[in-house]
Amino acid sequence: MSAIQPPTSRYWWKQPLDRVEGTWIAIALVWCLIMFFMMPYWHIFGKQNLANEAFRTTPEAYQKRTQDMVDKYTVRTETDQKIPVVHPPAGSDVYLIARLWQWWPLLELEQGKTYRLHLMSMDWLHGFSLQPENINIEVHPGYDHIVTLTPTGAGTFGIVCNEYCGINHHNMASKIYVVP
């Protein structure tokens, strides 16, 4: 009898496990448990974990906090649109706005210093994709997500939007400068 016919034995669940299956199940189960414990392990010993810190807020409130930061710490502007480049002090709260179809403002961070980066969208979903590190975080409207991060290398990094957000999605890109 085969898999497309009823089992020949009425009491098929009494058939003992054969060795090839038993061994494989044991090995696979151990591997599954190792994979499971890797996640809590990395929370304790690893350095790359996504924060659990997020707050509900409104676009207006978030916009205001961002504007306050921009007013205090802008060092120059770039492009024809005069997008401010902000150099906030190490350890401070840094705000980044995601909106159709722009990241605002431009950030200049210091290598090896730690920042509390806030991410929130003003409208639809966006995706914060930091290149070439390839760190990817979903950006929601109404949720201020705080990620504590430490740039380790100096240079110019890219931010690409990788959550589809409409017809100009592919033009939504920006930069983060990391200075030594």
Next chain:
Amino acid sequence: MAVNRMFRVCPTSGLKFHQPAEALMKVNAVAAVVALLVGGILAIGVTLTRWQALHLLNPEWFYLFLTAHGLNMLVYWIIFFEIAVLYFASSTLLGCRLATPRMAWAAFGLMVVGALTNNYAVFRGDSSVMFTSYAPMGAHPLFYLGLILFAVGALVACFVFFGTLVVARTEKTYVGSVPLVTFGAITAAIIAVFTIASGAIILIPTFLWSLGLINHVDSLMYRTVWWAFGHSSQQINVAAHVSIWYAIAAIVFGAKPLSEKVSRGAFFLYILFLQLASAHHLLADPGLTSNWKIFNTSYAMYLAVLASMVHGLTVPGAIEVAQRKKGFTKGLFEWLRKAPWGNPIFAGMFISLIGFGFLGGISGVMMGTEQLNLIIHNTIYVPGHFHATVVVGTTLAFMAITYFLIPVLFRRKMMFEGLAKYQVYLFGLGMSSFALFMMGAGTLGVPRRHWDMGFANALLPWEFPGTAWLMMALMGISAIVAFVGGAIYLLITVCSVFLGKRIQTPGFQHVSAHEGIAPLPASLAPEPELHPVGMGVAGFVAPGTFVLAIIFLVSFVLYYFVNWKYLSTVWPLS
């Protein structure tokens, strides 16, 4: 009203087809293939645009094509085909009449109307919101309405399936327990009910929101509930194509499951844990705790992964045992070397199994790990993964079983039989490398659902490395191979079903079940000895399969830890 009890017995396979069930399987399978045709044409536009050397479509058309491609492939092609599989696994395998054929026709009608309505909304041009249609990005109300109608139809079809199981039990058309393949189909149907319920919970409010009757849909709530629909629907596929693997092993080799208990137990683990996987999609989202993410995305400690690893062993294991019984006992792999590689039913199934396990399975578990997700979330790695699972896994398994169904269900001679031999290889290998190159590009950061990785019109463009461009070009070339394979499948299927020579059986007639179908044995025969003494190596009945499984495990472990190593080099964050 009299119940139609007319059956025919297939002279080649011995399967019993209930007349109305047969017609319903046919129409559902045909609707599926039409969706595959539409989705396939759209796929050409999408891929040849992402291969930036060609950059075929403008952004409007690209995003529209991508939306329609996702819906026609992931929803309409697969679910129509699955409904046909459900009717086959219940009515045909249990040799009983289909419950309420009229309801089944109503279900089919709703599904067709839903699919057309939804496609209409997309092709109007104002609903390019992707398969996921994340609120607060809104589509035309007909977009959601179409999906809802389709889902209601699918739900009705699931209940026709459950009703048929009841009919078979009441009318005693089988003895003992249902066949393993039917058990797998039950798993798929149970997951389908959960999936469709989740879809209703999120799509109905979103539909009302699109009409202006509700003023706010929260983006995180939408994603959380939508994925209980979006991901779970892919778990229906897993249960369905694993059932088809078992069915093909049985059809081609007469293979018997190594043990019913293990295979059924693995399906049962799917029912309990597979749906938790929808949390994979929320690993990079704010507002959910790590505890929630770890528990759910590990399917409660990877118990559903364990189930797939079990099926991955027991399907080829059953084939190996069947082959060894036929005398292919030399060494570890004679059973595999001497397998009918020229038979597209077997070859398609085996490539589906290997591709699903090695490419789809390993990449899926990697992406589904809370921290590792950070380095691939929403990159083109993600579609790379699911083309390995849904296309190499599910679609190729469906293609393989089609070659069995053309003569058996449609009673037509297969046309271009010589081409079918190559079709599964072209499609399977083309699609596998397509998926692999997408994963490569995703590792280098290339985003998914993105019209221009060159950022030609962006104010602050980002320049991807040359390797990423190369990967995308190789992806395009592999896709062309897969398109040829897909086109041959469509050519063979459509021509055979509509133009193929009818298979005539002398003296053929439908017979009423009361007179025609042979009575079942009153009781089951005594259990024959399971495996001949001395079979296999060191007490392992399927040693070759075990070696393959260990190779799989080693690749899995290496790839998993390579990714942790890579993660440890990116900017620390907490």
